[in-house]
Amino acid sequence: RYLKELRGRPSKIRVLTGSSSSPSLQNVLREFSQNFSDAKHVMWEPVEYDAIRKGQELCYGQAIVPHYRFEKANILVSFGADFLGTWLSPVEFSRDFATRRKLHTGNRLSRFICFESNVSITGTNADRRFSIHPKDAVPVALSLAHEWILAKGWGSSSSSGVTLEILKKYSVEVVSEKTGIPSSFLRELAADLWNQRGQSLILGGEDVSLQVAVHFLNTLLGNDGVTVDYAYPSQQ
Numbered sequence: 001r002y003l004k005e006l007r008g009r010p011s012k013i014r015v016l017t018g019s020s021s022s023p024s025l026q027n028v029l030r031e032f033s034q035n036f037s038d039a040k041h042v043m044w045e046p047v048e049y050d051a052i053r054k055g056q057e058l059c060y061g062q063a064i065v066p067h068y069r070f071e072k073a074n075i076l077v078s079f080g081a082d083f084l085g086t087w088l089s090p091v092e093f094s095r096d097f098a099t100r101r102k103l104h105t106g107n108r109l110s111r112f113i114c115f116e117s118n119v120s121i122t123g124t125n126a127d128r129r130f131s132i133h134p135k136d137a138v139p140v141a142l143s144l145a146h147e148w149i150l151a152k153g154w155g156s157s158s159s160s161g162v163t164l165e166i167l168k169k170y171s172v173e174v175v176s177e178k179t180g181i182p183s184s185f186l187r188e189l190a191a192d193l194w195n196q197r198g199q200s201l202i203l204g205g206e207d208v209s210l211q212v213a214v215h216f217l218n219t220l221l222g223n224d225g226v227t228v229d230y231a232y233p234s235q236q
Contacts, residue, residue, distance in 0.1 A: 006036060013039040019235060049088065055204075055211025059219075064233040070096035073201035073227045075111045075192055078122060079137040079214065080205030085121035087205070088234060113189060115140055128185075136179050137204070140186070141213040142170035147190035148220060193221060201227040 006013065013036050015029060020043070033039040049065050057063040068083075070076065070093055083093040100110035114126035115137060123129045132140060146167040172190075176183035193200050200221050204214035218228050225231075 003036075015039065015041045017041065017043055019043050049206070051206040051208045051211050054208050055215055058208070058212055059215040060230075062230070064230065065235075067229040067232045067234055068093070068201060068203065069227045069229055070110075070201065071099050072199065073100070073110055074108060074196045074199040075113075076201050076203070077113045077189070077193070078115070078126075078203045079141060079210055080116045080134065080207075081203035082116075082120040082122045082205075083203060084125060087122075111192070130179075130181055132179055132181070134207070136175075137207070137210050138213045139170050139175045140179060140181065141202070141204070141210070141217060142167055143172050143175040143186055144190045144193065145213075145217060145220060146170050147172055147187060148194055193217075196221075198222040198226050 003013075015032065017025075017029075020026070029041045033041065052065050053063040056066065065088070068088075070083075076097075081087045082090075084090055084097065087093075097110075097112075100107055101112075103109070112126045114123045114129045115132050116123045116129070117132060117134045117137075119131075149167060150171075172183045172186045175181070176186060193202075198221070200223055202214050202217045202221070202223070204210040218224060
């Protein structure tokens with residue numbers, strides 16, 4: 001009755017919901033809002049993914065959460081993204097991840113490396129797991145980029161030279177000494193990722209700096225539009 005009285009009159013109505021990608025719910029909310037002059041739909045979640053959105057906006061200009069295609073990745077690296085437990089869409093990710101981890105399917109088995117500060121469900125399912133301090137995630141990620149840029153001679157141009165100069169403090173030797181991760185392993189991982197360009201996937205947890213580093217790696221590896229799908233962003 002009260003809402004009927006407000007119809008057609010200036011009124012500030014707010015509909016508060018959790019995040020939802022349901023077309024039916026979105027349609028109902030749209031129809032509801034059309035009946036009132038100042039109605040707005042507000043979504044709120046106790047655990048948000050603002051760091052992913054902010055990282056995407058800083059790197060690519062769109063504040064979105066992309067869709068991650070685990071089933072297309074031959075090699076997967078996670079920096080604190082508990083995708084099998086609590087991160088984004090664990091039921092969906094578990095299913096897609098499992099399709100590349102079963103011998104009888106005929107698919108090539110994927111390789112999974114995890115760097116994390118706490119023990120997670122995701123970490124216990126990794127082929128190799130390294131326990132690192134949260135602040136070391138970005139240096140480890142950038143040590144891989146340093147290895148590619150140095151190995152490929154990309155520092156010869158002026159712009160790439162600036163990038164290489166910035167990355168020098170994240171060389172494999174420096175990061176290995178700081179974190180205890182063997183430099184031989186970091187070099188091996190960098191080589192494997194480079195050999196699987198467009199068929200790899202790098203993930204990061206809830207930190208804007210880490211998200212920027214992860215986007216940098218995925219772009220260098222040609223994963224954008226393949227294992228990192230922007231056409232169908234997540235609505236979480």
